[in-house]
Amino acid sequence: MGSQNTPPAPAENISVLRKARRISRAALARQAGLTVSQLSKVETGLRPATPSLIAAVADALGVSTSRIYGQPYADASHQARALDALRAAVRRHDLPREDVLPPAALATKVQKAIGLRAQTRYLDLLDMLPEALGQATAVALSAPGEAGAWAQVADLYGCAYGVAHRMGQADLADMVVSRQMWAAQQTWAPDLEAAAAWNLAGTYQTAGQYDDGLAIVERAISQYERSLRGTANTPAQLISLGSLHLRGVVLASRHRDANATADHVSKAKSMAEQLPTDALVHNLTFGPGNTALYELAAYVELDRPHDAVRMATPLLKAPPPGLRPTRLGRLAIDTARAQLAVRKYEDAEKALAQAFAIAPEMTQTHPMAREVVRVLFVLNQRARPALLDMARRVGLAT
Structure with a gap:
């Protein structure tokens, strides 16, 4: 897998950091709230490292999640x-x-x-x-x-x-968000401040601080709702408020809070029903299609891969109109994660191929895409030319 010329995947970084600190697998598993079997399968490439697992291990090792995610570019x-x-x-x-x-x-x-x-x-x-x-x-x-x-x-x-x-x-990213908030505050426009808050919550999501990220989302939702002095009616208002709820879906599902996840999904769906199709405003995409994609991703995070696969099949066959490559690529990546979890390895590979076709740069660097490739590559799939090509593209093979 990773060599001196190829960047390691997140799970490989976990193994390297653990050994560098001379921590046994059993000790790290205990500190991270995992079983030894779970951690062993992740380190040996039989199971992907999920965002929640990475956050728990980073906390146990006393490092940032960015140390584990690593730098995805080989050159x-x-x-x-x-x-x-x-x-x-x-x-x-x-x-x-x-x-x-x-x-x-x-x-x-x-x-x-x-x-x-x-x-x-x-x-x-x-x-x-x-x-x-x-x-x-x-x-x-x-x-x-x-x-x-x-x-x-x-x-x-x-x-x-x-x-x-x-x-x-x-x-x-932290510095950029502070500048975005600075610029947004010069506009006195709630939509722009909501977009900045969406990214601010994203920095907590990346750091694995899901509870704090949820607090940022809840505060932003309250502030935006106060600015409306009523309910969201215009497309821009629905997109801004609905997007905050979608960020809440990710944070809540990774925090393993099924009730909060369902609440944010329900509110996002209610708003999405008022829009004919997905639209992009201030770099936020919202509508019926993207809301479905976030619900699917939540199923993956909450260990409900069969529900995710059930949703993914029609979405991949007929992608919702209005969604850009950044969202459709993520749909294919989450589908690959779900197919891997239910042990449909060929379907996982096909979904990854779709992700590369739709959004090659994002798929090349996305940590979860790289984890799926790594696991498929380890599971006696090395002879498959298409999979070997994907492993090379994400820097996991030479």
Whole structure:
């Protein structure tokens, strides 16, 4: 599997960190609330490391979850330079060096960035973000009180969060979210503040701090509902509030809270029924289709893979309209996880192939996709050419 030239998968990092600390498998299992058999199967490649397990092990080892998730790129030289440029742009958030762009040119650039994020083209997005952030901020600072200009800054920071999160840069994601909130607060727009809160909760989700993330979501929902002074009626309002409930679905299911999960699913469904199709606003996708995808993912996290497979079959055959590659790719990854859990290995491989076809960059770096590939590769599947190709693409084989 992982070698000096290929980045290790999360489960491999667990084994390396445990041995480096001279902790026995039994001791780590006990501290993480796992059985020795569970941990053994994860470390030896017979079972994938789930987000909840990674969070528990990270806490027991006294490391961040990002240490376990690792860096998914085998050759990170170009990405490292581009990430350094993004870090510099985020650091000097109120000292842009770029010129003020004409409004139309800036609007075009912002829409391009949003499109790249939705298409999961993270490397192209990373390359354009430092300059775009500086230009958008220069425009906003040149027009004090102009909410529309600050909205563009906030949306670009939302794109930057997607890049930082997907590339395993937890510290950068934290810094980006603080800048997104700063920009959103200049707009006095509840929708933009909700989008920033959605990403803030995401940083807690990545860190495995699911209870704190849920607290962030509940606070954001309360604040947004107060701003409405009634109920959500417009598409933008439904998307903002519904998206917060979807974030709650993920956090609650990974926190193993079935009741809270069901509550967030129910509220999201109620709002999604008022929309004809899924739509994208401020980098948030919401509607009937995405709500179904989050419900499916919750079944996977709550160890109900048969329910997830039941939902996945019609969704993969006829994907909901309005969903971008970033969401459809995640649907295929969650389907692969569910198929693996019910031991339908060929179906898991097929779902992964769909994920690569729909969203190759996201699938290449997604830790759960890499875990499914790792387990399939170990389970006497090495002779399958398509699987070997996927293992190479995610950096788990040479």
